[in-house]
Amino acid sequence: MFEWFGKVNFTPHTKVSKFAEHLRDGRLMGSKCSKCGHLDFPPRADCAKCMHGEFEYVEWSGAGKLITYTRIDAAPIGFQDLDPYTVGVVDLKEGGRLVAWIGESIPESAIEIGMDLQVVPRVFDELPNIKLYYTLEVPGTTWIKAGEVG
Amino acid sequence: MKRVGIIGIGHGKFGRRTDASVQELAFEAFREALADAKIAREDIDASVIGSVPEYHKQRSLSGVVQEYLGLNPIPTWLTEDACASGSAAIRTAWMAIQSGLHDIVAVIGCQKMSELKTPEILALMGRVGEVQWESIFGTTFPGYYAMLARAHMHEYGTTKEQLASVAVKNHHYGAMNKHAMFQKEITIDKALKSAPVASPFQIFDCCANADGAAVVIMASEEKAKEISERVVWLDGLGSATTTMSVLRRPTLTSLPSAVDASRQAYKMAGVSADDIKVADVHDCFTIAEILAYEDLGFCERGKGGKFIDDRESYIGGKHPVNVDGGLKSKGHPIGTTGVSMTTEIVKQLRGDAGERQVADANIGLTHNVGGNGQYCFVHIYNRE
Ligand SMILES: [Zn+2]
Numbered sequence: 001m002f003e004w005f006g007k008v009n010f011t012p013h014t015k016v017s018k019f020a021e022h023l024r025d026g027r028l029m030g031s032k033c034s035k036c037g038h039l040d041f042p043p044r045a046d047c048a049k050c051m052h053g054e055f056e057y058v059e060w061s062g063a064g065k066l067i068t069y070t071r072i073d074a075a076p077i078g079f080q081d082l083d084p085y086t087v088g089v090v091d092l093k094e095g096g097r098l099v100a101w102i103g104e105s106i107p108e109s110a111i112e113i114g115m116d117l118q119v120v121p122r123v124f125d126e127l128p129n130i131k132l133y134y135t136l137e138v139p140g141t142t143w144i145k146a147g148e149v150g
Numbered sequence: 151m152k153r154v155g156i157i158g159i160g161h162g163k164f165g166r167r168t169d170a171s172v173q174e175l176a177f178e179a180f181r182e183a184l185a186d187a188k189i190a191r192e193d194i195d196a197s198v199i200g201s202v203p204e205y206h207k208q209r210s211l212s213g214v215v216q217e218y219l220g221l222n223p224i225p226t227w228l229t230e231d232a233c234a235s236g237s238a239a240i241r242t243a244w245m246a247i248q249s250g251l252h253d254i255v256a257v258i259g260c261q262k263m264s265e266l267k268t269p270e271i272l273a274l275m276g277r278v279g280e281v282q283w284e285s286i287f288g289t290t291f292p293g294y295y296a297m298l299a300r301a302h303m304h305e306y307g308t309t310k311e312q313l314a315s316v317a318v319k320n321h322h323y324g325a326m327n328k329h330a331m332f333q334k335e336i337t338i339d340k341a342l343k344s345a346p347v348a349s350p351f352q353i354f355d356c357c358a359n360a361d362g363a364a365v366v367i368m369a370s371e372e373k374a375k376e377i378s379e380r381v382v383w384l385d386g387l388g389s390a391t392t393t394m395s396v397l398r399r400p401t402l403t404s405l406p407s408a409v410d411a412s413r414q415a416y417k418m419a420g421v422s423a424d425d426i427k428v429a430d431v432h433d434c435f436t437i438a439e440i441l442a443y444e445d446l447g448f449c450e451r452g453k454g455g456k457f458i459d460d461r462e463s464y465i466g467g468k469h470p471v472n473v474d475g476g477l478k479s480k481g482h483p484i485g486t487t488g489v490s491m492t493t494e495i496v497k498q499l500r501g502d503a504g505e506r507q508v509a510d511a512n513i514g515l516t517h518n519v520g521g522n523g524q525y526c527f528v529h530i531y532n533r534e
Contacts, residue, residue, distance in 0.1 A: 006286025014282065042283045042397065068304075068402055070296035071349040072288060076273035079288030084346075087287050089297060089396060097397040099284045113304045133286070 004130045008078035015045030022057060023132045026121050026145035029057040030096060041096025062119035063139065064090035069102065069111055088136050090117055103135030154247045155374035155381035156366050156531070157254075158187025159493040164362035164481040165331040166264045172206055173218035175363040176260040180219050183256070183365035189377060194367070196252040197221055199228040200239030200259040201485030204274055205266060215258060232278050233434060234520030235259070236364070236488025237527035241387055243368045253373045259489030260363040271359050278521040280395035292356050292435065294396060294522040296348040299437035301402035303350065305452070310350055312455035313436040314341035317354045317478055319464060320433060324475025326506050329490075331360050331481030355436040360481025364489040366496070382496045386419025386530030388412055392523050403452075405523035408445035412517070412528045416447075419513075419530040423447035426469055426530075427511040428498045430491035432519040433476040439463075442517050443471070446528070470508045473498075488518035488527065499533040 002017035003009045004024065019042075022029045031043035035052035041060060046053050068089050075083035086102040088111070100119060102111060117136040120143050124131040160182030162175055170178075184191060197219070199212045208214050212228045229238035236259035243255040263271060275291035302308045318338055324330040341354035374381045390410035393399055400406060416422055423446055431442035440454035448469045449457040457463060463471035474480065474494040477487060495514035497503045503511075516529045 007288070008286060010277065010281035010285055068297040068301040070293045070300060070351075071346070072290055072293050073346040073348065074272060074290065074292065075269070075288055076276045076290055077269045078273065080269060082288065085288065086349075087289055087293065087297075089402075099287050099289060099397065101287055113300070 004132050006133060007124060007131055016043045018057065019043055020132055023121050023134070024123065024130065025147070026143055028060045028062045028119055028121060028134065030060045030094060031055040032058045039095045041092055041094070041098065060092055060094045063093040064117055064119060066111070066113055066115050066117055066136070067091050067097070068113060071108065086111065088117070090119065090136060092119070098134070100134050100136050103137045105137040105141055152248070153371045153383045153385065154244050154368055155371065155378070155383045156492065156496050157369045157374050157378040157381055158183040158189065158367035159496050160186060160365040161329050161490060161493045162363045163329055164360045164483060167262070167361035168264060170361070172208070172211065172260050172262040173215050175262065175361060176215050176258050176365070177219060179363040179365040180256065180258060183367050187367045187377065189254070189367070191220055194221065194254050194256045195224055196246060197224065197226040197256040197258055198239040198243045198246070199226060200236035200257065200489055201228060201261050202230055202232060202235055203228070205261060205263050207265070215260060221256070231525040232520035233432070233482070233484045234488055234518045234525045234527050235485040236490070237516065237518035237529065238488070238525070240366065240368070240384070240488060240492060240529065241389060241527060244384055244387060247368060247370050254367065254369045257366045257368060257489055258363065259365070259486035261483035261485040262361045263359040263483060264361050268359070278524070280397070283397060284395065290348060291522065292348040292351050295435040295437055296351045297396065298402055298441065298522070299350055299435070302437060302440070305403050306455065308440060308455040310342065311338060312440065312458055313350070313355055314338045315458045316433060316436040316439045317341050319458065320472050320476040320478035323473045323506055324479025327475045327480065330475045330479045331358055332479045351435060357434050357477040357482040360483045362481065362483040362486050362490070364486050364493050366489055366492050380500050382499045383532045384529055385532045386415035386421065388414030388418065388528040389526065390414070391525055394524050396522070405441055405445055405519060405526060407523050407526035408442065408517060408519060408528070411526040412446045415528040415530050419532065421513055421530060425513050426515045427513055428473065428495065428508040429469060429471050429515040429517065430474065430476070430494050431471055431517040432487070433472055433478050434482055434519070436478070438519065439471065439476065446515070446517060465506070465508055473503070473506045473508060488516065491516040491518060492529070495531050499531055
C-alpha cells in the first residue's frame with residue numbers, strides 16, 4: 001500500500017510499505033532495528049548502522065525544527081495545480097528528518113529557520129484513491145488517530 | 151606513474167538547437183576535436199559517451215552516436231552521473247588509458263534537452279532528489295539548491311545580491327564566448343527583478359537547459375607526446391559521493407562530495423588550492439558557485455559571498471572562475487557540461503582563450519557536480 005503515499009507516488013514497492021497504513025491511521029512511524037536498536041526516519045528495513053534486516057515500527061511525535069525551506073513557483077508535472085507551494089525540511093525530535101509542505105497554519109511571512117513545527121498526517125480528500133501526505137503546522141495542531149476517541 | 155594528456159578539443163554551439171539531433175551535435179564537436187588534435191578518426195581506439203539517457207527518445211544512445219561519428223567497430227560505453235556524466239566519462243577514459251587497454255580515447259559529451267518541455271524536465275531533474283520520501287512533495291532541482299542557499303544565507307549571512315553577483319560575472323564572460331547560449335551582460339537589478347523560480351532563486355539564479363556537445367581526445371603519455379606539441383596533462387582526479395537524500399546530508403551549507411573530491415585531486419596532482427590559476431566550476435545555480443569557492447578551498451567556509459563581492463573570481467582576482475560564462479550563460483546540456491569545462495581549461499592552459507585569457511595560467515581545475523551534490527568530480531590540469 002505504499003502507493004498511497006504521495007500525491008504522485010514513484011515507489012509502489014518497499015519493505016516499509018506499512019508506513020503508509022500507519023500514516024492513514026494518523027501515525028508517523030520511524031524504524032527501530034531489532035538488533036542494535038538504531039532509530040531511523042525515514043524508516044529503513046535494513047539497519048543503516050549494523051546492517052541487520054529486521055525492524056519494528058516506532059511512533060514519532062512529529063515534533064521538529066525547520067532547517068531550510070523554499071517556495072516553489074515553477075512546479076514539475078503532477079504538482080502544477082498546487083503551485084506556488086512551500087516545502088520545508090525539519091529535524092525531527094526523535095531523530096532523522098523529513099520533507100513536507102508547510103501547511104496553512106503558517107503564513108509565508110512567519111516562516112523562519114529554527115522555528116518549531118508539528119508534522120501532521122493528511123489525506124487528499126479530493127482525490128478518488130487514497131493519497132497520503134503530511135504537512136508542517138504550528139505546534140499544538142491536533143488530528144484524529146485511528147482507535148482514539150475523537 | 152605515466153601521465154594521460156588531452157590532445158584535442160572540440161565544442162559546438164550551446165542553446166535551443168532545434169536544427170540538430172543529438173548525434174549531429176556530437177559530430178560538430180567531434181570533427182573540431184579531430185582537426186585540433188590533427189589526427190584521423192581511425193587513430194581513435196575507444197570512445198566514452200557522457201550523457202543522461204532519459205532526455206532522449208533514442209534508447210542506448212552510445213550506439214547511434216558511435217555509428218553517426220563513423221567509429222564502428224571500436225568499443226564505446228556510456229557513463230551517467232546526472233550533471234557530472236561528462237566528467238565521469240573523462241575519468242573512465244583516464245582509467246582505460248592507464249590500464250593499457252586503450253591508447254587514444256574520444257570522450258564525447260552530448261545532450262539534447264529541448265525535445266522535452268520545462269515541466270517535464272523539472273519532473274525529471276526533481277527526481278534526482280530521492281523519490282520515495284522527497285519527490286512526492288513536488289521538490290524540484292532548483293528547489294534543492296534553493297534550500298542549500300537558504301541554509302547558507304541563514305548560517306553565513308550570504309545575500310541575494312551576492313547570489314546575483316555570480317550571475318552578473320558569468321554573463322559578463324559569457325558575452326565573450328561564441329559557444330554560449332546567452333551572450334549578453336546582465337545587471338544585478340535585472341537579476342533581482344526576474345521571475346521567481348524557487349525562493350530565494352529567481353530566473354537569473356538558474357542555468358538554462360540546453361542542447362550541445364563537446365569532445366576531448368585523450369591519449370597515453372607516449373602517444374600524446376608523439377602526436378602533439380601542446381599537450382595539457384590530466385594530473386589529478388578526485389571523485390566522491392554524498393547522500394542522494396537531502397534528509398541524510400551531514401551539512402546543507404557545503405557539498406561534502408566536492409570537498410572530498412578536491413582534496414583527492416590536489417593530493418594526486420601535488421598542488422594546493424593556491425596553485426589553481428583558473429577554474430571552471432559547476433554553477434548550475436548561483437549558490438553552487440559560492441559553495442564551490444568554499445568547498446575547493448579558494449576561500450574560507452562562509453566567505454564565498456565576500457569572495458564574489460571582492461571580485462576574486464574575476465580575471466585579475468585570486469582565482470578566476472568560469473571565465474567562459476559558466477553553466478549560467480553557456481547553458482547546461484547536462485551530460486556535456488563536464489567535457490565543456492575541460493575544453494575551456496585546456497584552452498586557458500594553452501593560452502588560446504583570447505580576450506578571456508587568464509595570464510600565466512599553468513594549472514587549472516574543473517569541478518563538476520552531479521545532481522545536488524550526490525556526485526562530484528574534480529580534475530586538475532597542468533600544461534608543463
Ligand atoms: Zn542495527
